[in-house]
Structure formats: C-alpha cells, structure tokens
Amino acid sequence: GDKVKQSPSALSLQEGTNSALRCNFSIAATTVQWFLQNPRGSLMNLFYLVPGTKENGRLKSAFDSKESYSTLHIRDAQLEDSGTYFCAADLGFASALTFGSGTKVIPCLP
Amino acid sequence: EAGVTQSPRYAVLQEGQAVSFWCDPISGHDTLYWYQQPRDQGPQLLVYFRDEAVIDNSQLPSDRFxxxxxxxxxxxxxxxxxxxxxxxxxxxxxxxxxxxTQYFGPGTRLLVL
Structure with a gap:
C-alpha cells in the first residue's frame, strides 16, 4: 500500500483564496520535503522539515512526526501557484525519499 | 551556483533500443539519486550513490537498467x-x-514506442 498518501489528488485554485494540502505517512517519517512541479517537469524545493513548522511568503508547512502527517497551506492563492505539489518523506528506507502521488492544483478562472 | 543538469531533455525510442541518460550533480554533492516518474505519478527511486559506491539499487530493474x-x-x-x-x-x-534536502535536475522525458 501507499506509504505516503497525499490528499486531495486535485484542487481547483481560485485567486485570493486559501488552500490546504496534506500527506499522511503509514510508518514513521524523520523528515519531509515539499516540492512544486511545474508544467515543464522541473521540481522546485519548497520546504525541508524536521518536526515543526516553516513559513515562506504565502506558503506555510507543518510536520507532526507523532501523528505522522504533514500539511502545506497556500494563503491568498495566485495563478503562479498552479502545478503539482509533492510531499516526500524519509521513511528510513535506504535514506532516500518516498514520494506521494501528488496534488494537482489547477487555476479556476472567474 | 549551477544546479543539477541532465541530458538529453527528451528521447524517443522504438522498443528494444538502448538509451543513456547523463547527470551532472551540484558541485560538492557526494550523494546522487536517480528516480523514475511515470506520467501522473510521484517520482520513484531507482538507485543512489554515495561518491562512486552504489548504496541501494534494489528498485533498479537489473536485467535491463x-x-x-x-x-x-x-x-x-x-x-x-x-x-x-x-x-x-x-x-x-x-x-x-x-x-x-535533495535538489532535482530538469529530467529526461523518455517515450518508448
């Protein structure tokens, strides 16, 4: 089964609104990374997290290792936030990252 | 600082043909990873190295990769x-x-016909 489950799988993004993405881990994770993949396929680093929270502009992320989940919040969404967001965790398997299946964020035009 | 570079950016093959992908990591990084990302899925680790040594290649289809x-x-x-x-x-x-903290290259898109 999926060791890293991301939800939702897709999200319509209306400018100016707030959104929340989530990853649940079926086994203990030590660290989490969040990425944004643009339509050209490039993976951009957003956050690297040990348990705790980080904020960068309109993005905020949290990682709770005890409850085995991580969240990514987008505040005041803009069209440039579109793309596919991935979380990836170190689950202790050869110290490499295990990725979720992604959340596709699609702009919702007014 | 230059990021991770990969080439080629695209490849189209017929079944049975061979292909090679090349990666230049960020200068000074001793660990290098290869991932496969099928369409509409997350990346999946194939193999990774520390310096020249293979650390884990258990997900690499060894008969062809x-x-x-x-x-x-x-x-x-x-x-x-x-x-x-x-x-x-x-x-x-x-x-x-x-x-x-892993830094990714732009990827090589492979299409096998």
Whole structure:
C-alpha cells in the first residue's frame, strides 16, 4: 500500500483564496520535503522539515512526526501557484525519499 | 551556483533500443539519486550513490537498467533494451550525505514506442 498518501489528488485554485494540502505517512517519517512541479517537469524545493513548522511568503508547512502527517497551506492563492505539489518523506528506507502521488492544483478562472 | 543538469531533455525510442541518460550533480554533492516518474505519478527511486559506491539499487530493474558513477561526480543511467513500460521522466537529484534536502535536475522525458 501507499506509504505516503497525499490528499486531495486535485484542487481547483481560485485567486485570493486559501488552500490546504496534506500527506499522511503509514510508518514513521524523520523528515519531509515539499516540492512544486511545474508544467515543464522541473521540481522546485519548497520546504525541508524536521518536526515543526516553516513559513515562506504565502506558503506555510507543518510536520507532526507523532501523528505522522504533514500539511502545506497556500494563503491568498495566485495563478503562479498552479502545478503539482509533492510531499516526500524519509521513511528510513535506504535514506532516500518516498514520494506521494501528488496534488494537482489547477487555476479556476472567474 | 549551477544546479543539477541532465541530458538529453527528451528521447524517443522504438522498443528494444538502448538509451543513456547523463547527470551532472551540484558541485560538492557526494550523494546522487536517480528516480523514475511515470506520467501522473510521484517520482520513484531507482538507485543512489554515495561518491562512486552504489548504496541501494534494489528498485533498479537489473536485467535491463544499469547506473554508474565512476569518479563520484557525473553519473550515467542506461536502459539496454527499452520497453513501452519504461516511458517516463527520469530525474536525477543530488545532496550532501546525511542531509535529506535533495535538489532535482530538469529530467529526461523518455517515450518508448
């Protein structure tokens, strides 16, 4: 089964609104990374997290290792936030990252 | 600082043909990873190196895939006899050993007809 489950799988993004993405881990994770993949396929680093929270502009992320989940919040969404967001965790398997299946964020035009 | 570079950016093959992908990691990064990303899925680890040594290649289809990093810098991933199921984007990433912050290259999009 999926060791890293991301939800939702897709999200319509209306400018100016707030959104929340989530990853649940079926086994203990030590660290989490969040990425944004643009339509050209490039993976951009957003956050690297040990348990705790980080904020960068309109993005905020949290990682709770005890409850085995991580969240990514987008505040005041803009069209440039579109793309596919991935979380990836170190689950202790050869110290490499295990990725979720992604959340596709699609702009919702007014 | 230059990021991770990969070439080629695209490849189109017939089944049975061979192809090689090349990766140049961020200067100084001792750990290099190869991932396979099928369409509409997350990246999946194939193999990774610390310097020139393979640390884990358990997810690499060993009968047709091979990867080397002979001098602990650049790396080559080769598919000996491609199948349609190999159609995917192949991503290279690098990091410092013991740090999980991985930086990804732009990927090579492979289409096997």
């Amino acid at each position: 091979s990867a080397v990093r002979p001098k602990g810098t650049n790396s080559t991933l080769k598919i000996q006899s491609a199948k349609q199921g190999d159609t995917a984007t192949y991503l290279c990433a690098s990091s410092f050993w013991g740090e999980d």
